[in-house]
């Protein structure tokens with residue numbers, strides 16, 4: 457499969473998602489190109505997390521299609537919409553890294569074992585090689601000095617940086633970040649954002665849900681504003697954050713101005 | 716002072732001890748198998764099944780073990796199942812113990828955040844690998860301390876089986892004391908019960924230490 461810089465890594469089409477009777481995503485269209493950093497803004501309950509979780513199929517969805525690297529997510533491509541099955545879902549997830557608000561490191565494993573888990577258990581990489589690559593990733597997020605510590609011995613910011621390294625170890629095509637700094641003490645937010653900034657500069661494709669307006673302004677190639685399960689507005693941060701086209705986005709920005 | 720009584724008493728207690736160990740082992744096996752099975756059912760998505768599990772656990776935990784023993788011993792023959800005192804004891808103790816073990820298993824499984832499974836799946840791990848490498852190791856750690864604690868409780872409860880006629884170590888002790896009291900001036904009750912006490916302590920104290928150790932290891 458040949459690809460060019462303009463190929464979308466993630467492509468979401470007419471995505472509809474309901475929890476029972478509650479329709480949470482009401483037709484989302486989103487393309488993310490290779491190397492692009494898309495920041496998703498929106499009020500609580502607008503469906504940001506749900507959209508991310510659909511992209512690696514942690515949530516099922518009722519209609520629409522998603523592809524990652526050209527591979528269908530969740531359901532066969534075409535008209536039949538047969539579920540892909542757990543094995544093929546797992547295969548797609550190998551290419552999608554996800555970092556959660558609550559870190560979710562494996563508490564019974566050391567830091568380096570957390571980072572090695574994916575390569576060793578999923579890609580069957582030899583342990584020695586996985587360890588070597590894992591240490592390099594830990595160095596990159598500034599956590600190699602804690603390789604043999606357990607997650608419970610680390611601060612939130614440290615845990616989150618390890619969680620980023622754990623995802624990167626799978627060499628994903630795209631990284632999803634769901635409010636990864638929201639659970640952190642204010643003084644720890646910076647160290648995590650710095651790692652994310654570094655990834656963006658290296659050309660990692662990223663979809664970032666955050667309330668950090670500064671990060672959106674400075675790092676995003678494109679900002680997407682969601683409200684009520686639809687994308688209300690999108691564009692370059694310099695344009696739409698300076699001059700929102702819709703009242704809803706304008707109000708959202710002024711409510712979150714202090715950041 | 717005549718010490719001739721000691722030999723036969725110790726021999727008889729020894730036979731009783733074997734019975735105690737045998738009953739304990741069998742009821743631990745029954746309680747563990749039934750308990751883990753029932754406790755795991757509590758994670759079922761079917762509400763009806765979860766309600767049955769809840770009922771089972773609440774029922775058996777709410778009844779004194781002695782009462783369950785007596786019920787099994789006297790009730791099973793009524794419905795045409797003739798059982799000896801040993802079988803009845805194993806069934807009774809096993810059911811009673813399984814409720815506590817089910818509760819420990821349920822608690823261990825539920826104490827693992829669903830986010831753990833999500834994080835594993837997000838890495839591309841299969842459902843099996845997620846269970847084997849992420850969920851079960853964590854659940855086992857939380858299960859072990861209360862489980863070991865339950866084992867000592869079950870071994871203690873095995874002393875009740877003498878009530879339905881099992882010649883366990885306590886039953887054997889009482890037989891010897893009654894015989895000595897009939898034959899001579901001194902039943903040596905204090906000494907003999909002291910021996911029984913020492914035996915139970917010697918079996919259960921290491922288990923208590925093990926439970927404490929497991930508990931401490933849990934806090935990594």
Ligand SMILES: Nc1ncnc2c1ncn2[C@@H]1O[C@H](COP(=O)(O)OP(=O)(O)OP(=O)(O)O)[C@@H](O)[C@H]1O
Pocket residue numbers: 475478480498499500501502503504505506507
């Ligand atoms: N598992 C679920 N079951 C039922 N409803 C859900 C579930 N997950 C989310 N919802 C509902 O879907 C809606 C969108 O939730 P979502 O978490 O995607 O919002 P969000 O934009 O990420 O909000 P926040 O900024 O608070 O994280 C909310 O109304 C939420 O209550």
Ligand SMILES: [Mg+2]
Pocket residue numbers: 504505506634635
């Ligand atoms: Mg959210």
